[in-house]
Amino acid sequence: MMRIGLLGFGKMGRMRLKAARFLRGATVTAVADSSKRALEAARRQGVPHVYADYHDLLASPAVDAVIITVPNAMHEEAITAAALAGKHIFVEKPLARSSDECLRITDAVDRAEVAAMVGHNYRYFPPVKRLKRDLDSGALGDIVLSTLEIVDGPLAPALESRPIPDWYMDPGDRGPWLLDLGYHVIDLFLWFFGDARVLHAYLDRRYGFAHEDNASILLESGAGAKGTVHVGWFSKLIFPSFDFRVILHGTAGFASTDQYTPASLKLHAAIEGAKNTLRRTTGRRIHPLSYTFYYGSYIEELQQFVNSVRSGTQPPTTIKDGCETVRTIEEIYGSAARSPALTNVVSTAAGESLRKAEGIR
Structure with a gap:
């Protein structure tokens, strides 16, 4: 089971945690955020380990990979630190704010030889x-x-x-x-x-x-x-x-x-909700977030990341992308x-x- 840590627990961090609940072969074991309220929210949602400093999370041997959802200005620093710690990396778009930052990120990831994927959920x-x-x-x-x-x-x-x-x-x-x-x-x-x-x-x-x-x-x-x-x-x-x-x-x-x-996303949501109820009742696998029509993309791309790390293959959306x-x-x-x-x-x-x-x- 791949153990994932979340760096940042704002809007996107919470969305990623919801998506990660449905992953096969991976689970979220830790969250890092500088906000006490965010860490309290993570505890309420059952995350076993929380950290006020993401460097402490990266130092944990109980984390194999990280999902980075910190503000864009922190992407280069967080990706570099995660790579140096030997953690596989999924980073929310945009990868960086400039091509110069991209070059330094590419160098850090290549040197560490870790898997890295950028979240292009559309x-x-x-x-x-x-x-x-x-x-x-x-x-x-x-x-x-x-x-x-x-x-x-x-x-x-x-x-x-x-x-x-x-x-x-x-x-x-x-x-x-x-x-x-x-x-x-x-x-x-x-x-x-x-x-x-x-x-x-x-x-x-x-x-x-x-x-x-x-x-x-x-x-x-x-x-x-x-x-x-x-x-x-x-x-x-x-x-x-x-x-x-x-x-x-x-x-x-x-x-x-x-x-x-x-034609009607509201009607689609109602129909998919009913289908998922039937799937759950009959013991079949539900299609999580299918009622939203597009938020299921967060689950699918995270599953692709997990699969690529476990199989040692290249992620579908790379640092180069x-x-x-x-x-x-x-x-x-x-x-x-x-x-x-x-x-x-x-x-x-x-x-x-x-x-x-x-x-x-």
Whole structure:
């Protein structure tokens, strides 16, 4: 049984613990967080060992691997420390805030010869997996055009009634904004087509935040597939609404995630809940989090990590994959800096008023 320690027990740490409950061949034995409230929450959820300093967790021989969900600014330090301690590593995206950090992380992991995987959970969404199968089978022919869109934001009601952490709103701690949300769809373009160069990028700021809150980007793969990427960080949609889609247009057909997504996620949740009740009653394996349609991706990718460590094979999303996504995002910012300044910026006062009204610091 592989023993896992969680570094960080905020929103994503708690989500990862929920997912880890359903893993085969692994269990969470320890949590590290500097917050006393977080450690109390971990104890209440049955975690046997808690630490205020993650270095103490890394020193424990009772931990084989770690899941890193600390703030982005701490990724390089935490990954390096875990590698030096000989722990296998699963790190929440983004891998790092810059290509320089990526290079140092790569060196640390390579020297330690530990397994390392970056959490790109959108690859495990059911409609995305269907789209990838369509693409790889050749059913769509050569892809000429694609559209990748995601809109979320701090204005949306949270799944957990907890305030947005200060680090998340600080570009210095979090890194460039596209590393948070746009990272997902940019990674999907790279996964679908293998590589990307940035033809054009336009970043806009409407609500007075310290960073852009919407972006339009044009990418091109080495094979000539174009990708239009739209990212927004302004949504007030209520869960389980989900403003995300990918469309592929090929010479032999087209496919969209909308084709494989339930028309009503609420109805889907009710049906899956009933199915899981029946599965449990009849002694069959339940499909945990299937009712959410997309949070099951956290379980699947963690299971892939566990399987790769136990079998000694390469994880499906590597440090190299994470570095390439970060590099592409840096190229996007470079392209935007060279573009004409056509941004539509709402006044800082108006943005501050909006943030106060929504309870955002």
